[in-house]
Each structure stands twice: as C-alpha cells, then as structure tokens.
Amino acid sequence: MSSAADRGWGSGWPNAQTDKIVTVVCGANGLRLPVRTEIGPLVAALVHDLERARGAPFRPDWSWGFANRAIRGTSTPSNHSWGLAIDLDAPDNAMQGPPPPGRNTMPRSAGKIAARYGFRWGGAYTSRPDPMHFEYIGTPADAEGLAPVLDGQENEEMLRKGDDGPDVKTLQRNLNAFHRGDPKLKVDGGFGHLTESSTAAAKRKLGLGRGGRTASVEFQLRLIQVLGQRHVREVAKRLRSRDVSEEDIDRAVDEALGDLRIE
Secondary structure (H helix, E strand, C coil), X not given: CCCCHHHHHCCCCCCCCHHHEEEEEECCCCEEEEEEHHHHHHHHHHHHHHHHHHCCCCCHHHCECCCCCECCCCCCECHHXXXXXXXXXXXXXXXXXCCCCCCCCCCCCHHHHHHHCCEEEHHHCCCCCCCCEEEECCCHHHHHHHHHHHHHCXXXXXXXXXXXXXXXXXXXXXXXXXXXXXXXXCCCXXXXXXXXXXXXXXXXXXXXXXXXXXXXXXXXXXXXXXXXXXXXXXXXXHHHCCCCCHHHHHHHHHHHHHHCCCC
C-alpha cells in the first residue's frame, strides 16, 4: 500500500505537520483525538458508529491519535505522525501475535464501519492483528469530498432538536463561546428552540450553507477550529502589548495550541 506522503498528505515523522492537526471531541465520553483537519468529521462519525455497534463508549484515557513517531522498531513514519490514525481503548485491544486472536472489544462490524469512512481496521491484519488501530487510507481530496456528504445527511451523527445529553452540552458551550455569549444559551444538555436558532446563526456566519438547524460533525469541528484560532490570536495580542519578542510569542502560541481544550 502507498504511503501517506504518496497519497498527498505531505511529510510525516520526523517533520510532522503539527499546524494541520486539530483535536476532535467525539464519542459519548468526549474523547479528544488529535488528527488531521481534513479527516476530523470522518473520525467523529467513525467513533460514533463503533460505539453504537458495540454498545459501549470508549475510554478517553485509553484512546489517542497524532504522535510524531516512527513505527515501533523501524525507521518508517507511523501513520499517527500524519494524524491519519487513531487507537481506541488500547489496553483492551492490544496488538497481537499470530492467530488465534487475543482480547478484542471491537464490534464484529468494525471493519465494515471503518471502510464506510475510508479507514482500514488493524483488527483485520492477517499477521499481527491490531484491533485498537484505525487508519485513514484515502487522499485529502477523498476526505474533503466525503465530509460535505456527512454534513448533508439526516443521520445519527447529527445533533438536532429533541436530542439531549453531554454532546449537546458541549455544543451549547461552544456556541456560547462562538457568539461571545450574545444571546447566551443555558447549558442544560437539551437541544431546544434556542440551541437550534444559535446553531443556524453560527452556520450562516461560518458560510456553511444557508444555516441549517442541525449540528453535523463537520459543523462541530469547524466551530472548535474557529474557537482555537481566536484563542491563539488573543494569546499573541496580549504578549505583543507587553513588548514580548516575536520568538517568545511564537513559542507561547505553540504552547497554547498544544494545551487547547474546548469543553
């Protein structure tokens, strides 16, 4: 199989493109998975469908994405160094030796679900199954072509009026931050009329169609990106007002990006 660089993703380890990595908040437990911007909506949809199929959420402390490293024991860049791979519930789904397979908590349909969003599932490897591992095997154009399709679907990945729970609370907090609290939503986890109107207004401002009233994974990711950009600009502005050197500002901005968490 061709490498990520051959498919148009640029450089990986050791010269990883950290400026193209975003943290996707997804899943019932609010996993925070750093991945390439282009596949953010696909990762969120993948995690959602896997959790639904297996009937249990993944653990945030056992799941991760981007890592600027080589494949263990080699000098070959890992797909994690492009932000194109994620590991889910790693301790329960560790890389295995030759068959018969070991512990695996992924649903039987994991391979099919992964393929739906352009991923390959490590649990299907014939020599050393790696059930925790999911890697995107398409091109940037493939990813960007599928994301708008997800945004336009009336499917389970969307949040819509009548939904409730922690994902809606996260959306409400991010909408409040995006609109700078005007008008301010009550963060109650219920997707009602006011959340619907706030979502539509945010989508219009972001140029996402005509401002539809559902919150797709693509829209939620874009919202987080904008808030992250604001955060970085505010850090740089504060430092410039204190006559801090540009070198120190660049360092502080890098730290702000690394520490950014949107609740």
